[in-house]
Amino acid sequence: MEPSGPRPIRRFAPSRVFVYTVLVISAIYFLIPLYIMIVTSLKGLEEVRLGYIFQLPMHITFEAWDKAWNKACTGLECLGMHTNFWNSVKITVPSVIVSIAIGAVNGYALANWRFRGSEFFFIVLLVGSFIPYQVMIYPLVLLTSAIGIYSTLWAVIVVHSIFGMPLLTLLFRNYFASLPAELFKAARVDGAGFWGVFFKIMLPMSLPIFTVAIILQVTGIWNDFLFGVIFAGPTNYPMTVKLNNIVNSIQGVREYNVNMAATILTGLVPLTIYFISGKLFVRGIAAGAVKG
Amino acid sequence: MAHVSVRDLEVTFGNLKVLQNLNVDVEEGEFLVLLGPSGCGKSTLLNSIAGLLEIAGGQIWIAGDNVTWKEPKDRHIGMVFQSYALYPRMSVEGNLSFGLKTARVPKPEIQRRIKAAADLLQIQPLMKRRPFELSGGQRQRVAIGRALVRDVEVFLFDEPLSNLDAKLRTELRVELKKLHIQLGSTMIYVTHDQIEALTLADRIAVMHNGVIQQLASPKEIYRRPINRFVAGFVGSPAMNFIDAKIKKANGGVSAVVDDGSEVSLNGYAFGNAPNEGQSISLGIRPEQLSMKGMNGAPTVPVTVSLIDPMGADALLWGNLGKNMISVRIGPEDGYKIGETVRPGFDPASASIFDAESGARL
Numbered sequence: 001m002e003p004s005g006p007r008p009i010r011r012f013a014p015s016r017v018f019v020y021t022v023l024v025i026s027a028i029y030f031l032i033p034l035y036i037m038i039v040t041s042l043k044g045l046e047e048v049r050l051g052y053i054f055q056l057p058m059h060i061t062f063e064a065w066d067k068a069w070n071k072a073c074t075g076l077e078c079l080g081m082h083t084n085f086w087n088s089v090k091i092t093v094p095s096v097i098v099s100i101a102i103g104a105v106n107g108y109a110l111a112n113w114r115f116r117g118s119e120f121f122f123i124v125l126l127v128g129s130f131i132p133y134q135v136m137i138y139p140l141v142l143l144t145s146a147i148g149i150y151s152t153l154w155a156v157i158v159v160h161s162i163f164g165m166p167l168l169t170l171l172f173r174n175y176f177a178s179l180p181a182e183l184f185k186a187a188r189v190d191g192a193g194f195w196g197v198f199f200k201i202m203l204p205m206s207l208p209i210f211t212v213a214i215i216l217q218v219t220g221i222w223n224d225f226l227f228g229v230i231f232a233g234p235t236n237y238p239m240t241v242k243l244n245n246i247v248n249s250i251q252g253v254r255e256y257n258v259n260m261a262a263t264i265l266t267g268l269v270p271l272t273i274y275f276i277s278g279k280l281f282v283r284g285i286a287a288g289a290v291k292g
Numbered sequence: 293m294a295h296v297s298v299r300d301l302e303v304t305f306g307n308l309k310v311l312q313n314l315n316v317d318v319e320e321g322e323f324l325v326l327l328g329p330s331g332c333g334k335s336t337l338l339n340s341i342a343g344l345l346e347i348a349g350g351q352i353w354i355a356g357d358n359v360t361w362k363e364p365k366d367r368h369i370g371m372v373f374q375s376y377a378l379y380p381r382m383s384v385e386g387n388l389s390f391g392l393k394t395a396r397v398p399k400p401e402i403q404r405r406i407k408a409a410a411d412l413l414q415i416q417p418l419m420k421r422r423p424f425e426l427s428g429g430q431r432q433r434v435a436i437g438r439a440l441v442r443d444v445e446v447f448l449f450d451e452p453l454s455n456l457d458a459k460l461r462t463e464l465r466v467e468l469k470k471l472h473i474q475l476g477s478t479m480i481y482v483t484h485d486q487i488e489a490l491t492l493a494d495r496i497a498v499m500h501n502g503v504i505q506q507l508a509s510p511k512e513i514y515r516r517p518i519n520r521f522v523a524g525f526v527g528s529p530a531m532n533f534i535d536a537k538i539k540k541a542n543g544g545v546s547a548v549v550d551d552g553s554e555v556s557l558n559g560y561a562f563g564n565a566p567n568e569g570q571s572i573s574l575g576i577r578p579e580q581l582s583m584k585g586m587n588g589a590p591t592v593p594v595t596v597s598l599i600d601p602m603g604a605d606a607l608l609w610g611n612l613g614k615n616m617i618s619v620r621i622g623p624e625d626g627y628k629i630g631e632t633v634r635p636g637f638d639p640a641s642a643s644i645f646d647a648e649s650g651a652r653l
Contacts, residue, residue: 191365
């Protein structure tokens, strides 16, 4: 038997057309700068000077990328950004691990082990996350120099770990509080202690929130400029600081192609994280959505 | 000595006193059901026994040990939760063995106990599955198995069947009862479902507002409820309450309903002699009212307003003055709406409560 009656769904409702138009236009709007950057970075300096910024390169060359990575000059030094790339890695990896580890344990303790004053502690942490951190920079400079790590990578790592704590604690606390309380009780009856519950029950269920935390922290710390320039010291500058110095130091001609290549190189890590974890994020949420 | 003993228990949430001076003793091998509406403190009591709550005062003894300050794992208890609370990232086998592994039980012993529990609960084919691959009934079986393998003295159940559909609930209820007979362990079971309570329990503790109203056998609770709350909470369809006033004449006692009709109460065993003119609530269960004339039994006049067919029998709803009355009748009995019937009852099986305090007279 044929279905009868009017079809309820129109495939191209006017509202749909409107939504997609807006989406496509904004996508193009945001992609144009990226297009210009990639195209320019692949041109030679001669071609850049012609000024046709939308035109595809006539001769594709990777000179600018090579120069940005190995030879770009700031002041008298012409080493490119590769050492700074590794500085950024050395800052980001331990900072992300330490801050997430602290945030996860804090959040778990606050959500599941109500101790005397835990509410107060939580409020203090929250207030802490609202204080602009510029206020704390000078005390932190004094502190780090007092313990002798100022102007080293360690200072940057410590500072990032401290400033990551409030937000991550809040994030993890809310996530752990949203997990069924009976699971925690069941594990307690089964004899698991503080760490047993954390590692064997809670962590295996926490992929989604860890993905979120890693995205937040990697991009946040990688993109940081302020703490890098203040605490790292000239030899340890992270990539962002180096990029700024390359773009701002002018010797003769402005090498737009090199600047573009250097900028893309700096942004590559957060971009990769977004592309990889986007999928992981969805998978993590799908796996976590199964009720136990 | 009692197997589980709760003495002067006090639990507070902030300034709110949830439980106060609560005492209850459970004998070894007994099946005790904590029954009450949500918010009555029954789960709080169970969690206190399990050691999952910080208590403000009192003591808890299990199997002769004072466990008041002991960790849940050291209390010889196993617990089954309403939401099953299976560890989602572990297989059924992992779920069953988790407690044993944390207690460092040797591997062959773990295998032996898991096998025994799986045989008992018929979950052997599920051992490698994850919780999300199981149905509700299977999950609850695994949850029971998790308590079973730990070889405990006392089983605590926190509304274990509430998340299941009606048919499965009945099946698992029967299985639970068999399990109790088979194991002979002490079990404490929280529920708001009176059918579960009446079928499973050796004794029922009916709770309301954090206080145990009555602690007695299901029969006693059903037949001789100690106050109006217990009477109204236990029984489905609920007990009829008829507002009336006591009238004493010729050495007999009767109740005068607001529409003027008089019902004899001769035969009822009063615990406290009632006063002339005292306001009472006459409680009669729907099945205690009979349409077939009982010899000389008092009757109540009821104006029929609705017939509810319920399969095996039917429920007749009618009015007596301002009171709504239900009477259990046969499924084929024909009564007309608007007609007045006179079902009879035996005053000896009725319950009479003081209208103000609600206490049984």
